[in-house]
Amino acid sequence: MQITFWGVRGSYPVPGAATVRYGGQTSCVEARSTRGDCVIVDAGTGMRALGNKLVREARGPQNYDVLLSHVHWDHIQGLPFFSPAYVPGTRIAVHALLTAADELQQVIGGITRHEFFPMPLEAVPAQFDFHQVEPGVAFDLGAFHITPIALNHPFGSVGYRLDADGTSWAYVSDTAPFDKVLHKQHFLSGPEPLTDADRAALAAMREELVARLAGVDTVVYDTHFVPEEYERFPHYGHSTPDQALEICVEAKVRRLVLYHHAPSHSDEQMDQIAAKYRAAGLDAGVEVVTSCEGMTLAIGRNGQGPTVEVERTNPGIGPP
């Protein structure tokens, strides 16, 4: 199994000289099993380039499965620009967390309302199917065994553990840590006082996450903030690398991948973050890798020592 990062940025795409190495497109990861089965996790702006590649490689229409963590714009706005959707005969199954599949269709379809996009989802040639996921209720897609995991983010979010080929990786984005703020379905202008029930809910969510991540090879985690940014915006629904590392150490994860970089983080800042947490990971016994657009990681330990099978799909991109 391998994963390729098509978008690693959070919130909104960031063009410009400051993001050429780590990349400016938003959340999208492609997972491939050894026999070639494909699952796409999140449909941020990175999905456009992925779609173009898939159409180049495919002979005729294909079926695609897309797992959504949640439906904030930075995780869905690549979908109308996913070129396989314009190939007749294509089937695209969207799996996401909402109260019902028809609501999911409305919400995802809503991003292509006439006011936002020239062609509504109903009119594109591909057939879209919508599937509701539930935290803890596993399902299979081809070679992949997939377990959704509840996360702490405004209006709800899910992570996914994907098992295939005798190994596993997990996508844990977007999520806040599990101490200061419990995200619900209303606007937060700042942290609200926690009730005992809130604290219990946070503790249960954290415990469940650690249990689901137990022994996973590679965890891709929302590390939007550096600690001083988190202190200013604890109610924004994102974590720091320190918080991610703490979870990964507890779950005895082999490798942590920093992901969902803040749009304000320049390549130079990302270099500093990458170096700092690579070292912190060495001390804690977890290999820490900072994701960049175009990076492919082999999942699973091949031999001894840290993994170095980092392939750059786009040689113009990536840390030095």
Added chain:
Amino acid sequence: MKIRFWGVRGSFAMPGREFLRYGGNTTSVELVTNAGERLLIDLGTGATELAKQLMGGAFGKGQGSLPILLSHTHLDHIQGLPFFTPFFIKGNSIRILGANPTQLSLEATLQNQLAPHYSPLNGLENLAAGVTIETFDPGAAIAFPGFTVRTVAVPHGSMWTTAFRITADGKTVAYLSDVEYPDVDNPLAEALALARGADLLIHDAMHADDDYELRRGWGHSPARAGVVVAERAGAKKLALFHHSPDATDDMIDQVVKATSERTKIPVFAAAEGSYLDV
């Protein structure tokens, strides 16, 4: 009057080395009068860069005021809205003006953009600044401090957009983005009237002339359409705008070269960068 392009890209923001010279941010254009009054057109991702600059001044202290005109509400023209930081500072006064895009009002459309599924902002009412959403019927004339603006509806695929003629300090800018004329070589009279004698015409040039045939009907112009408008309207300078996300810097250079050879009017491709005198 000065102009600064903060976003010149159409449809989709394009990070990456191949897009550095012209820029990968989606549409946002700032106009500033000699007296310092400011008007913004469209809220693509380019607006997030302007926001950083504004926050260093009055907007960071909650003392800024700004009118913003929206040509339409396709996502590439509004996707910077939730990240335009002056909205988050109490005391700022920001007017958003546009036509109602469909039967759905402008306000309802922007509320949809910020609906709780899509955005943690959870609605316009949670923006800390004073924000008003104002609508006009295309054809209306609007006055702002330092600026007068004329509006007209132009066809854009299955919908239409608002084009603007903006006059300040005795200079005129015509903004005709996201437009496709029924006959690309015979632009509509309304567009010509809007651009009449403009010092600068900013025109949709999403497509190179040779790839336009594949994209006909999607609502965008080939580069040559702007030339026809500029020549027939007597515009003094033409800025090619709303570049395709597939157009690398080198490809845009080629389009500028080919377009310049068609006309005596000075042609350039709009690029993210510094303030230009109109």
